[in-house]
Amino acid sequence: PRQATHSLCPSTSLKICSEICTFEAPDGRRGRLLASSSAGALLRWRFWQFGEWVDVVIDDRLPTRDGKLLFVHSAEGSEFWSALLEKAYAKLNGSYEALTGGRATEGFEDFTGGIAESYELSKASPHLFKLMQKALTLRSLMACSISVKTKTSLKLVKRHAYSVTGAKEVHSYGCLVQLVRIRNPWGRVEWIGPWSDNSKEWNSVQPEEKAKLVYSAEDGEFWMAYSDFIQQFSRLDICNQTPDALSSATVSRWNYSQFEGDWRVGSTAGGCKKNEATFCSNPQFVIKLEEEDDDPYDGEDGCTILVGLMQKEFRKDKRIGRDPNAIGFTIYRVTGYVQSVILLVLEAPLPSTPQTTSQPALKGCNNINLGPDVLLRQQYTARSNPFTYKREVIERFKLPPGEYAIIPSTYEPHCNGSFILRVFTEKEAAARLSSVFIFQLKKT
Known part of the structure; x- marks a missing residue:
């Protein structure tokens, strides 16, 4: 699209990654994210909303002024899919106005059902390039943008979303150079700095290596050095x-x-850990990580885990003037603990020994719920930081194999709300809701 509200910039990545546009929803229905039409010029779109795929039906009428589309439009005068997508998304959220001020990550998730991370490039990790390569292998979608305050030239556009479509290393004068391939959704206006189309840097690359990279088409896509x-x-x-x-x-x-x-x-509205009297009443979810990553991008052994906590009805609540909750989560490791006192009666306690006093082992038990002796006195393993009033908080962690309890909460106690908790792992992991309350836990 030539122009787009900030929430809709993920549509440019979807146009590139056509495989994402056809999918099977979890309930077995198949559909196309790009509109499927039926009789009467009605179009059906499918969006992900808080764990479910929702169908939205619209007609093909679009808002115009003086014969021109008011909002999203394509550089091609006969192409309308992006404007129709925006209309369906506006209907889902209640109005076009509700799309104002959104984040690219929200559109990414609502269009694909994925989980979106954000990185400030001024604070880029030394391993970010390897992370980008791994993300592309996993068919993740990527977008980048330039803030108003950033100084730029060489035909890069501020406050504009670009798609990231590749990350490769090439040999140049005997050294490996990290390159990133970027696409301007306008289909024109490209970077003209080092490693741009037909720049002198390409002369240092062997022809057979250069042939593997498309680097000289006037299509809005270009390479640039990662640095x-x-x-x-x-x-x-x-x-x-x-x-x-x-x-x-x-x-x-x-x-x-x-x-x-x-x-x-x-x-279950216990608030954050500073609320000692109520924190343990928050919902708890257990994830068991058993296998380490095969090829860690940062060279560190462990299990990569992405945790996303999303509060429901975020845009609709804002539209009616209801303040969202400040949300976050805390993670505790529970492997290696045993139970010494429980509130519920167990069917068959282990025989007593001088070292144990009827203490069934925690490992292997279902429906475990940690009590105050762990949650208030033990150090947490990881947490989101800080609490946020945004729709979703997402964090990436590298944890050793083991069993972990994830505790989502609001910052203040006694706040009603509904949420979705999503956990992504590179290896298979067992996950469950905890329901049996355990307290006074001790390490074995």
């Missing part, structure tokens, strides 16, 4: 896809677990 990328661009968004969004059986993919839950005043 220039993190200096010129401000932000990188990566949307990791759920297994059901990928049709190819040969691609690498994430493993995925999803839970729904509620914070309810008087029962």
